[in-house]
Every structure is written in structure tokens, then in C-alpha cells.
Amino acid sequence: MTLSITGPLSCVFNRRPVRARLYDWQGHQFKLSLEAVATALGEIERWPGYAVTPLLELPGMAAQAGLGRIFYKDEGERFGLGSFKALGGAYAVLRLLQQAVASRLGSSPDSAALAAGAHRDIVSAMTVTCATDGNHGRSVAWGARTFGCACVIYVHEGVSPGRRDAIAAYGAVVREVAGTYDDAVRKADADAREHGWHIVSDTSYDGYVEIPRNVMQGYGVVADEVMRQMPSGVRPTHVFVQGGVGGLAASLCAWFWEKQGVEAPVFVVVEPQRADCLLRSAEAGVPTAAPGALDTIMAGLACGEVSLIAWDILSAGADAFLTVSDAAAADTMRMLAAAPFGDQPIVSGESAVAGLAGALLAAQDPKLRSALKLDERSLILFVGTEGATDPLLYQKIVGSSPEEVKGRGVRWRAAT
Template identity: 50%
Template sequence: MFLPNRHPDYRTALDPRDAEALGLDAAIEVERHLIYRDNHAPTPLHTLGALAGELGVSTVHVKDEGFRLGLGSFKALGGAYAVACLVLEEAGRQLGRRVDVAELRTPAVRALAAGMTFACATDGNHGRSVAQGAELVGAASVIFVHAGVTDGRVAAIARYGARMIRVEGTYDDSVAEAARVSAENGWTVVSDTSWPGYERIPGLVMQGYTAMVREFLRQLPEPPTHVFVQSGVGGVAAAVAGHLALALGERRPAFVVVDPARAACLFETARAGHPVRVEHGEPTVMAMLECYEPSLVAWNVLSRVADAFMTVDEEDAVTVMNRLARPRGGDPAIVAGESGGAGLAGVVRAATDPAIRAALRLDGTSRVVVVNTEGATDPERYAELVGLRPGDVRPEPAIDAGAAA
């Protein structure tokens, strides 16, 4: 399904708070934070020339987040960044002065962080980032996972010292339970989705993702004309679209939000014109995107700067995983997890559907960027769907050794 953005706010200016959170100054500060993270390095931007030729576009570039900070996902940029910001703010309150990120690992700040507990709900990747961020600063973490999260992903999070709590039901049920239990215990919830009255911290999480956009704009020979990004609750799509709009202005690319058809909360929200919760049905293979209610902060951005919304099916996602693992025509091999290639699946669907192609003005001059949002964060599941181990596809580890064990 495909839907152009017809919201009354489309093409209007971002809310000043969103513009501040996703703008250039904020992105520069995020990159400064990254200097103090272990394993930090810009992630690669791959060029898929053969695929571009097949799709009838000029270029296809894939920003590969499968190696981000040893966690195997773009989520490494968000949760841990928010945890660090919150610890520094609390230190500033207690010490009566501004505390810089350079002081994050000092004994004084770590002693303060030791009394803090950070909690969140997760499909896997966000929880790993929050847990890693808490471990980095010396705080505690409690991570809530729903019934559909695999044991492999739970173990990967627990390796960062997190206390794990299983919740019956869906991701949205785990979000509600994390908020309830945290309120009872005085824990700080670091969620990547937002609801009325809880917006600032999800905004910090989104802010962390802007570093990825800064990187690929520097890595590209010229700005893209089209960007396709997948969505769960919408945080990464909003961060990418919002920063592109602020950084490039009228030269910004056409931006397309890609949902799994079985969990299309952003698509249905766009169709309704306001946030809606979609019914839980058969699980989607795109497990990291299996969310049934959008983030209000994300929708506030996407209603203004997304140009279109679309859905992809289960087989689309798995086909892209396999195509990236077995490239043609000299294209590089890429390890994309079940959700990682959903944006590229959207490109393939759009480029091969005459009506969508025309609506988006995709042609032989189009320069397309997508984000591989995750590598093989569950290596066993990856092998089931692709028939190859991640290391057989690309020799570099898809995630850190501890998480893969």
C-alpha cells in the first residue's frame, strides 16, 4: 500500500522544540558524545550499482548500521545517548554546575549514577542500547521484553548487566508495564516511544540518531533525491526526515516511511490523519518493527516532513535479506537483519510499481539512500531466513562477541 502525505501540517515548519532537538547544533553535540563511546567509528555507506541499474535509478546507497558501536543496530545511538544526558543533568543538579560529557566516567559522576536505575521496554535493540549506556556510566538497568522477543536477544541484553523482565502480550503491553513498574520504584524510563506527558526523553533518543544522518551526508558525493526509512514507532524515521529537512531545506530529498504490512501503525496514522493504534494480528518477521501505536513525538515530525507512507510484506523483507547476502554484479555483501532491509524493500516495491514510481518521481537520475538499521542481531534467526551464517556473508562480526555468544 502507498499513501502520499495529505496531512494539513505537511510542509509546514517543525515545532520549535523538534527543530531544536533534531537540528545541526544538537547533532554536533551527539557526535561529541560519541567520542567518549567505546568502539565508535562511522558506519560504512555501501554503493549498490548493480541493484540501482536493475531498479532504473542512478544510485542506491545503503548506510550500514549493522556495525554501530558493537551493538549491531542504529539503536546504539539513541538509548545510551539519552542515559548519558540524563546522568549529566542529574549530576549538574546535585553539583550545582554544568557537567560536561568529558566528566562522564569520573568517580564523582559514576558515584551519582550508581544510585540511578534506567528502564525501558524493547523488541531487542533499544534495550541493548539502554543497558549498554547504563553499564557505561555505572547505573543499573531493568529491561522489559514481550513474549515475541527471542531468547537470543534477551541474552544479548542481559550481558550488559541488565535485569530482564518478561511481559505477556505485545511490545505495547511491555511499554505500559515498564512505565507502571518504574513509577512504583522511582526508576527513569528511557523509552523510544512517547505518549502525552512523556515526550522529552524519547526526543533525546531520537536526537541520538541524527549522528547517523550527519555521517551519510558527509559520505555521499551529493545529497540524495530520495530516502526510504522503515518505522516501528517512528523514531528513526522522524529523526532522519527531520534532520534532513533542517539541514537541506528546499533541497531535501523525498522521504518515504516504510511499515511492515502486519504492523502498519504509521501508515494507518497517516491515513487517519491522527495517531491510531492498529490491532495486533499475526506477528511480522520484521520483529524490531512490530509496534502497533506510533510515538507522538515522531508523528509530530513525520506529519510535516514525510512525503509518503507505504507498507511492505513479509516476503519483501526476506527477499531483500537474501539479495543483500548474495549480491549480484559486484555489489558488496551486506548482513541485514529481519528489519534491517525493510527500507530497501520499500525501494524495490516503489521502483517496480509504475504508479508508485510516478508518484515519487523515481527515474534514472534518482539518488536513493536507505538505512540497514540492524545486522544479524539474532544470528540463529538470520541463518534460518537466509541459509547462511552472518560470518559467511561478511567476515566482520555483525554484533559484539558477547551478544553473539
């Protein structure tokens, strides 16, 4: 059996010198830093339900692709929310509420105190809001319920009913906005200004930086966990990661760049063909929006405008930007579920697989394989950013329910 991933694949290499200086150049450490990730981890690991998510190795797939080793960080069970986003939105909500209490009382409570109902007179009067394609809004809503404030979430018309219901289940008010994710961002911003709400967005723009920075620091926990899980003496030579507004990609890029300097892995960002703001920005050399309806099954990546903090990091730290088709994403989901090369079956959502799809396609293209230095010695890290966050859509694409695939995984572990 061969890899059955459908093209086409587009690639733009960074036009600037990549990681030409140490990470602290031009104040990058004031945007994202290892120190701030450590602070986030110290808080998050005390939350009820915290567990390090699995780092899976896929030797059968690696051999089939002519690569050394493939490692897949599976975020599908993170805090029961189904995605890595639980690390970002909820952490930013916590930081916002801590600051509000500190400004009134002079000291900042920890997460356990807020979750237990301390200072409810202060935090219950606050409302957090954001726009979402699904997962970030779910994290913000969960954080709001956990730490005691109100929540209003804006979704665009392309967000599925399943994802809306998952957000509402945490007590948030969910409002639909006509248009795209970026239209929802603007509506959330306007309503927050009118009502005095607090925006907890995962994308930064002019005049709005601090909270997205906190979101991205939470995402850095993924990289910290990965490197503690890697076999002794093993480091990835390549990281392929999903795009979206760039928050996760920039967080991982910053972590490896600051931690490993010139030995940092080749870093590649992968987006949907129909939502390619980062690739367009790399091509133009400045933040550039993706036009159109951003219609892609990779709903969590359906973003037309880059986060400015993320772009500051990626424009100097990412080696290349790829785009993949919806067909490639669907093929990769089915391949992970079927596990045709003897690896563990994996439940991966539509937005979880762009990085893996891009790497497998690049490995089959002789020119890109050479340009990206992919060979039999390559150790490639992927982050499976979500599980089946929309179970009905997952079953429609894969042909099996998430429970059926998980059951095959249990039998696989028993057999091996």
C-alpha cells in the same frame, strides 16, 4: 537475474501539504534540531569505540531496479551492539545521569568522567528501564553499564532468546511481559512509577517527551555522517527508512528538512504489513494504533502505537508511507547477502531492510514509480539499521551464517 522481491505493497500518500513551510514552523526546532544533533555528536564521537559506519554504494542493484544510485548506510557494527540504536538509548542514559549529577553538584560531567567512575555515589543509586523489541534495550543496557547505573529491561513474549541474552550480557535484568511491545511499554511505565526508576524510552507519549527527544537527537548522527560521506556535490533525491514508532524516521526527516529546506529529498517511511501504525495514522490524519499481535519477523518494527514527537514531524514532513510483507523482508535479506548483481555482500537483519524492500517494490510498480518520482536519475539513501542481531534467525532466513556472508564481503573487497 532479476529482482526477486515478493509483494504485496501498500501505499498511503500524506494527506497534508508536505514540508510546505520551513522547518521552524510550529516550533519543530524545539522538538528536534541540527544544533542538538551537533551536541549529541560532540559527545558520542568521544566514546571509546566510536567510528563512522560505512556508506556503501550498490550500483548493480541500482541498474537492475532502473534507478540512478543506491546508497546503503550499514549500521551493523555500531559500537559492537549491532544496530543504530546504540546512538540513541545510551546517549539518553548519559544525558539523564548528567542532569542528575548537575542537580546535586551544580555542574554536569562529561561522558569520559562518568565512564571512569566519577560520581558513582550518585549514578549507582539510579535505575533506568524501558521496553524493547531488542535493539533499544541493548543500547540502554550498554549505556547503563558504561556510565554506572542499574538497568531493568522489559521484553514482550515475541522477543527471541538471542536478543534477550544480548541485553542480559550487559548486566541488565530482563523481564518478560505477556502481549505486544506496547504492553511491555505500559508495564515498564507502571513499574518505574512504583519503584522510582527512570524510563529511557524511544517512544514519546502524553507527559513523556524529553528523554525520547534525546534518543532521537542521537539518531540524527546517522544523517550527519551520511552527508559527510557522500561524494562531493551528491545529495539523495529520496530517503526510504524503516518505521517502528517513528523515531529514526522523524530524526532523519527533521535533519534533511531543516538542513535542505525545499531541496530536501522525497521522504518515504516503510513498515511491516502487520505493524503499520504510521501508515494507519497517515490514512486517518491522526495517531492511530495498529491492531492485533503485531506478528512480524521485523521484530524491531513490531510497534502498534506511534511516538507523538515522531508523528509531529512525519505528519508534516513525510511524503508517503508504505508497508511490506515479511516475505519481502526475507527476500531482501537474501539478496543483500548473495549480492547477485556484483555489489558487496551485506549482512542485514530483519528490521534493517524494510526501506530497501519498499523502494525496490515501488520501482517495479509503474504507478508508484511515477508518483514517487523514481527514475534513472534517482539517488536513494537507505539506512541498514541492524546487522544479524539474532544470528540463528538470520541463518534460518538467509541460509548462510553472518560470518559466511562477511567472508564473502572480504573476498569481494579484495577482488575489486
